[in-house]
Amino acid sequence: MFSNKEAFKAAFLKRIERTYGKSFQDSTLSDQFQTLGNMVREYISSNWIQTNEEYSKEKKVYYLSIEFLLGRLLGQNLLNLGIYDVVEEGLKDLHISLEELEEIEYDAALGNGGLGRLAACFLDSLASLDLPGHGYGIRYKHGLFEQRIVDGFQLELPEHWLRYGHVWEVRKIDMAVEIPFWGKVETYEKDGILTFRHVDAEYVSAVPYDMPVIGYETDTVNTLRLWSAEPSRYMPNQDVLKYKKETEAISEFLYPDDTNDEGKILRLKQQYFLVSASIRSIIQDYLEQYKDLHAFHEHVSIHINDTHPVLAIPEFMRVLLDDHCMSWEEAWQITTNTFCYTNHTTLSEALEQWPIRIFQPLLPRIFMIIDEINERFCKSLWELYPGEWGRIEQMAIVAHGQVKMAHLAIVGSHSVNGVAKIHTEILKNREMNLFYQFQPEKFNNKTNGITHRRWLLKANPELTHLIRETIGDEWMKQPEKLALLHSYEQDSAFLTGLADVKLKRKEILAKRILEQNGINVDPQSIFDIQVKRLHAYKRQLLNVLHILYLYNRMREDASFDMYPRTFVFGAKASPGYYYAKKIIKLIHSVADMVNNDPIVKDRIKVVFLENYRVSLAEDIIPAADISEQISTASKEASGTGNMKFMMNGALTMGTLDGANVEILEQVGQENIFIFGLKAEEVMKFEREGGYRSMDYYHHDNHIRQVMDQLVNGFFNEEDQFEMIYDSLLIENDQYFVLKDFAAYRDKQQEAGRLYEKDRNRWLQMTARNISQSGYFSSDRTIREYASDIWEIHNRGSQVLVKR
Template identity: 70%
Template sequence: MFSNKDSFKKSFLKRLESMCGKGFEESTRRDQYFTLGNMVREYISSKWIDTNELYRAENKKQVYYLSIEFLLGRLLCQNLLNLGIKEVVEEGLAELNIQLNEIEECESDPALGNGGLGRLAACFLDSLATLNLPGHGYGLRYKHGLFDQKIVDGYQVELPEQWLRHGNVWEVRKPDQAVEVSFWGRIESSYEGNSLIFKHVGEQKVLAVPYDMPVVGYQVDTVNTLRLWNAEPASFGPNQDVLSYKRDTEAITDFLYPDDTHDEGKILRLKQQYFLVSSSLQSIIQSFKKENSNIRELHHYVAIHINDTHPALAIPELMRILVDIEGLTWNEAWHVTTNTVSYTNHTILAEALEKWPIYLFKPLLPRIYMIIEEINERFCAELWDRYPGEWQRIEHMAIIAHGLVKMAHLAIVGSNSINGVAKIHSDILKNREMKSFYDVYPEKFNNKTNGITHRRWLLKANPELTNLIKETIGEDWVKQPEKLIDLKRHVYHPSVKEQFAQVKRKRKEILAKKIAEKNGILVDIDSIFDVQVKRLHAYKRQLLNVLHIMYLYNRIKEDPNYVIQPRTFIFGAKASPTYYYAKKVIKLIHSLADKVNNDPRVSQVIKVVFMENYRVSLAEDIFPAADVSEQISTASKEASGTGNMKFMMNGALTVGTLDGANIEIMEEIGKDNIFTFGLTAQEVLKYEENGRYRSMEYYHHDLRIRQVINQLTNGFFSEDEGEFESIADSLLVQNDQYFVLRDFASYIDIQEKVGIAYQNREKWLEQALINVSHSGFFSSDRTISQYADGIWNIEPLGVKM
């Protein structure tokens, strides 16, 4: 049905009539989307079945990637692109007076993630399939995801993310493969012969029903699986409060990251995490046992990777299955478990390294708590042998201490590999944050610098740039992204530079049109599009960007002779619903935008735009249009970043601290092609160690800082002078935890250099093309190959098309 446009048209019209019960003339865009989606999924099915049969026949090692988030983005056009049928479909639809992009607008972004963690997982799945590697994702089928962001009077308002209200054309429900997950109850022990048997009594069971989604590799036959678990009632007891049980059960997969301010929310988050790992491990072991009889060989056939600490309960859950169900001894089970599980750390921020209160954990997961206690006892005994008498060291490293279960410690002790996601991040883990564990397990620690899939962030998001690169260096780079470096030979060629300038201008026009439609703001296409889009968090320092814009506003208003390269500042970010500070920063951005955009003089040279409800589909319009990429986190705090790579791949120049993957970007492209500023990671860590930073000194000694901070509280932005007092307090009273004021002057200086550099059009275009040519290193194909070889020990299967 996709062999040519005529065959496609005929199949499309016939399928639309049979599915929708109406003729083409009466059909809506949504009817057309679901018709096309079903056709594509059916086309994928044979490859999907063949891939699974191949994996069973080969019976080689497979990896299962457990993640609380998978931020996939829309799948229709990506699947068409990967299958190699996008052109046929576009031509066929065009003859029916349908634009493919109009149909795509009917597809909701799957609400299965929030930020970089989930987008990385999605890129990894794409690369696994494209490289013919046997690897699958396991996650949760959130009904509502995080939230839809609406801006009302400058404030963020959260609405339910109704991504499933029209169904999900890509999923296949598999009720025959459902498993039960147990919560609450108590554990009874007894002896059977010489064996101690544990029985879970009085538990509450929840049914985990899998919904499978195909993961299509790029122009290969491999179709892997993303399995998402949905929580449903298992059974109703005679004395059970049916409504309460149903409500509690369905809440498990209702929202991503439920509010954990109170104990009820903490319990729900912990339920989510155990529900994910228990259902996933039961499924994985059932699959393993169909082809293998010896459970002691599990680690030779299965690699389980935990993406951050959220799935760390996979370790005690695997121990539970191996000991309680499969009958292995503790030592046998521990050998299998530690050789099966590997762990990626994504942060050094203390608040992100999960710790669960025992008083909540133990009643909810009684057997799992017993197992973690045993793991902790044995680990502490090993430490005692190594460090006799060093109680403080052992207390610091313990998995259970001070009434808390420490998930990062559990993940380290129970896995065979711990990796950071950029060189500097991995070094900080080894030499500072996890040094005590590195001293014990140096062989476990390694680095795997993050990557992104160029199939979405270049081929799909920026077809104009894709075509320019193909015309310039051929098409080998599409399957071997490292060959993008061949573009470097052409960056000084006048016609290549001019064509790139035209591509960038077109993408800026597309984004400007969207800004006009959504925000009612007309922006200057010839201005610098200066973009900061990412999750809103204090360490990512959107505030530093805002204070710089406030400084520019003041300078323009006060100095009639001040000349500035016109610039459009574009923001996009969601703030966690309970993150008061972050939501205040969003309000501040909007208050600043009102000032700037409505000032007759200032608005001639700068504009401020906040793009509502930042998500993957919106990001695909933003990255290709950007001139400047803001990567300004406090050095040492951003583990890697992947937005920096997406901007780079689309020819934006980075303004960044020496943090995360920014450092490796600089090493690739050279110091002359990136704008760096601010404290180094070592300087930040030294300040934190000696406590000698005094933010108030910068307030008193820099008039520019004093002016912008005073404007936060003197009614400049709001009749309510207390509106932004908490932001001012974070900088002065709380001593500016993320060194915004310390880096302020350096940031202003580098931004002035950016404005000057942009005026040299030829040089700027060369620098942009140099960024594009070096971006192949940051492909997730490279990252996944390193995981496959260095951690999972899996090999490609299948035959390329």
Template identity: 70%
Template sequence: MFTDKETFKQAFLIRLETLCGKQFEESTTRDHYYVLGHMVREHISRHWIATNERNRAQKRKQVYYLSIEFLLGRLLGSNLLNLGVRQVVEEGLRDLGIRLEDVEESEADAGLGNGGLGRLAACFLDSLATLNLPGHGHGIRYKHGLFDQKIVDGYQVELPQQWLRHGNVWEIRKEELAVEVNFWGKVEVYEQNGCLVFRHIDSKKVMAVPYDMPVIGYGTNTVNTLRLWNAEPAKTFPLHKDVMQYKRETEAISEFLYPDDAHDEGKILRLKQQYFLVAASLGSIVRAHRLQHGNLHQLHEYVAIHVNDTHPVLAIPELMRILLDEEGMSWEEAWHITTHTIAYTNHTTLSERLRMAIHLFQPLLPRIYMIVEEINERFCRELWERYPGDWGRIEQMAIIAHGVVKMAHLAIAGSHSVNGVAKLHTEILKQREMRLFYEWAPHKFNNKTNGVTHRRWLLKANPELSALITDTTGSRWIHEPETLIELKPHASDPAFQQALSAVKQQRKGKLAARIYEKTGIRVDESSIFDVQVKRLHAYKRQLLNVLHIMYLYNRLKEDPHFSIYPRTFIFGAKASPGYYYAKRIIKLIHSVADKVNNDKQTNEQLKVIFLENYRVSLAEEIFPAADVSEQISTASIEASGTGNMKFMMNGALTLGTLDGANVEIAEAVGKENMFLFGLTAEEVLNYYEHGGYRAHEYYHHDKRIKQVVDQLVNGFFPDVADYFEPIYDSLLTQNDEYFVLRDFAAYTEAHERVEAAYRDPARWWYMSAVNIAHSGYFASDRTIAEYAVDIWGISPSM
């Protein structure tokens, strides 16, 4: 049906009438999207079935990637691109008077993630399929996802994310494969044939119903699966229970991503989500393995389970429960299989926050808690044999201690591989955050620097730049992203630089039009587009960015001889609903924007834009248009970052700290082709360990800092009363935990270097080209190839 445009048009019109029950003249854009999505699914169904059959027939090892988030974005465009039929569809629709861009716009962003963690998982699925690797995702089918962000008078307002309002054309419900998940109740213990038997009784049952979505590889026949679990009432439940309450509690499990956990009720719901994900996923994985192999004694030889951060760590005791209680294995054999099946990625250097109080954990998951207790007991015994008398070490490493279960400790003890996501991050884990565990089992630790799919973030998001690259070096980079390095000899070519500049200007024009459409603000398309888009968090230091903007505004107002190259500062960020400090930063950005954008004295040189409801589809418009990529987290805290890679692929230059993957980007492109500033990770960690930082000293000795900090509370923003006082207090009373004031002067100087470079076009476009040329290393194809060989032990299935 996609062989040529005439065949496509005929098939499209027939299916439109069949699926929508209306004539073409009566159809809507949403109808066109629905029909086109069904045509794609129909087109790949044979390959989807064949992929699963091939994996079964060849009995090859498969990996299952468990993640609480999968931030997919819109799928129509990327699926058409991966199938190689986008041009046929675009031309065919054009003949019918339909713009493919309009059809793509009608698709909702799948509400399955929040930020980098979920987008990384989506990139990994793309690379697994493209590299013909047998790898599948398991997640939760959130009805409302995180939330849709609205800005009202500068304040964030959260609305339910209605991404499933019109259904999901990509999913197939498979009710016959539902898995029963048990909560609450108690454990009955009895002896049978000389062995203890454990039975979970009086539980509250929930059905996990799978919805499968195809994951289409680029230019390949491999179609892997993303399986999303929906929580539904069991067919039978205790008659004495309140039916409606049971239904509400059940459906809440898969309703929202990250429910507010400020209170015990929210903490229990989060733990329910995590166990629901792993119990459903392992039930499905084990059932498929049993059908093929009969028993689970060789499970680890055919199955790799990867735990993406600490949310799915309950996969460890759940697999132990299956092997012990259902398969009747000894503890030793079950532990051997479990630890050789499960691998764990850590995504943070922040103090381990995912700890669950025993008084919440134990009653909700009684059998799982018993197993975690036994794991802890045996683990501590092993530590005692290794480090006799070292009670302090054992206390720090214990899985259960001081009334809580430490999920990261459980993850390390129960897996065969623990990886960080950037070289710096992994070293900090080994030398600081997880030093005792590294000393105990150094062989488990390894690094896998993150990557992003260049097909989504360059080929699809920036077709103009992609065409320029292909015209310059050929198309091999699409399949082999490392060959982007072949651009480097062209970096000094004036003709190439001119073409690169023209592409960037074209994309800036498109984003400027979008900004005007969404905000009513006109921005100077020739200004420097300086962009910081990411989750709103104190350590990511959006505050440093906005304080610097305030300084520029003050300087422009007070010094008639001071001027800057016109600058457009663009923000996009969501703050978690319960993270009130972050919400204050969002309001501060808007208050600064109101003042700056409406001041005729400054607004030709300075504009501040906040694009609400930051999401994947919006990011695809932002990255290609950016000149400057703000990656300014406090050194040592950002595990990796992936936005830095997406900006780099699109020719933006990094203004950043030596944190996360910025370090490796600097190693690749050379520090002279970035704008680095601020404390190093070693200096930050030294402050945290030994003290010595006094924010007041920077406040009192730098009049620029004093002025902008005072403006938070002195009436400079008359419409907010004392709303910014907590920000002021965080900097001075609480001694500026993330060193915003310490890095302010260096950040300001780095911006001056940005301006100097931008005023020299030959230098700027050389730097831009060098960044694009070195971005191939940061493609997820490279990352996944490393995971496949070093951790999972899987190979391509052809």
């Protein structure tokens, strides 16, 4: 059907007529998109079936994540199948733009940022490497909110990615699972064994929707299973409307507001809903191949992506204990050898804890199991550290009226990994040091990666073409071979090609900015870009205060000059995160002032692109000259945006935080712009004090000026930015914005001068970053997980079990 464009065209035209009962001439773009999507799904269906059949005797990994930030799938699926060009040419003959059809598809915004995008990249790599691995998540009806900016303020609207259905999914109602909440636990003896039964529960039906995960130029098609919450057949007789509303709310929105008890209950419901449905589905699949569960861990690995799916551990125990009558000791041995956990944060507020007063009534049997895990764990600690009550109290899973999810994850897993070298060391030496002392063998590092198939091949076809012309095609399946570009870092023809590609991508983004924001930006200017989730530690504030500083200098000092620069922001702030929303407002206030001032408007432009998402990132990232990775050192676990920008030839302006440290190792200090406090310096200030932000206000005239402008009526917006002013001066600047300001200013000036005075050197640095970016492919990361943690192997090869 897709062997050549003529065969494709014939099949496509026939399919439209049969599906919609209308001629091709009368079909809409939506009809054409749906037709093409269905054809692709059917095209891979036999490979999907065959993949699952071949996995039947292989050890498999199941990746549990509350987020999967997939983005659009049509173009990526066509690319991975190797039929993008055939389809594009065939559609062109029919006067259809494939690019326009891709625009029809809504982003599957089932994630908030790096956590969810990482999960999507990992699934792509698993399939592309022919590894037996599937994903499990929630089919949120609305996903992350749709961001709108009105007068500089963020407004949140429901996101409607399912408005016209989703062409890639297959609903499997026959595989629905009933999930219990509330109720009580009864105990009774059966054959002399104490047995537990959950009664008077309120049930919710988890209905699976399966999506194919298509490997790159391979027959492997793995599965992402997303669960939808629907009313159970055991629906209560009373308050049916209330029950239906509460049930559907479970898969309604990603991350409901949990600042009140109602929100906490809903989030906890989401987490148990995901893991209970997934665990029972995984076990059912296993029992279709094997007779019992005693060797489960030799055939299955279950990976927990951050703390949200940690309830999978006690749920798995519940199934082994209650449904399969195992002893506690054997069930725990199988559980700990099955589960592995990735930590994604050093921020204490992101390490989930749940109040017992909410947890116990909602999940009574699960709480009993967690309480028993905690008792046995604390007993083992007492045997090793007799009398050290303080240590045991700090390590307990249940303490001070809270259930600590990160502690449960560590205790119930055989592997705990961080996602960058510096992050893992901080976990071992600070955040989880007591656990590291207790079981050091559990801890390891797996530096994150990104799929170059989406972030280079798909997002930047111009750069892809240049690289293919220069070093051939092998790097497309083996991204580490991008290192072959090292020989061309001084090659004038290659560097000229790089300059042309970058200008082309900047022109594409400039066109989008004009259409979306009505702002004319100069593609010849430096494109300085910061796009990521908006959080205080990521320091978008440092960036915008620096822009305000530049504006002041240009207005007041006729001798001050700088190469024209376009600053681009994209970020969503969590709906209840008012401080982050104030930063968005400040960015817009600065932009309005700068962009409309005739004195500076040709030298600085500031753009905020609303509703940042995967498809928008695919236009933004290839256009960047400078990649802003300026988080407070020690706060960013890894970052993956830094890798995407690097792979597309942007130079990193960053602190020694997260994966920036390893980017520095790869490219050398002469090919990156590093500034600011180091992680150990930040942690020393936090531990011992000694930083006074007010000193920087008094001793640096430029800092004092921009700080005063926040509150002295400069923006003609009374009291808008008092919260920011107070956080930096009255509350002593938690994320060291003022401390790093001068170093950031100087490094930015260095970058601007280099771009203006020595463009050839800049291009050599660009080439160096691209040539070293293959290390940060998620293929490398997944190979490390597969060999070191999951012990899985390619389809058809023998599984070696080390334990």
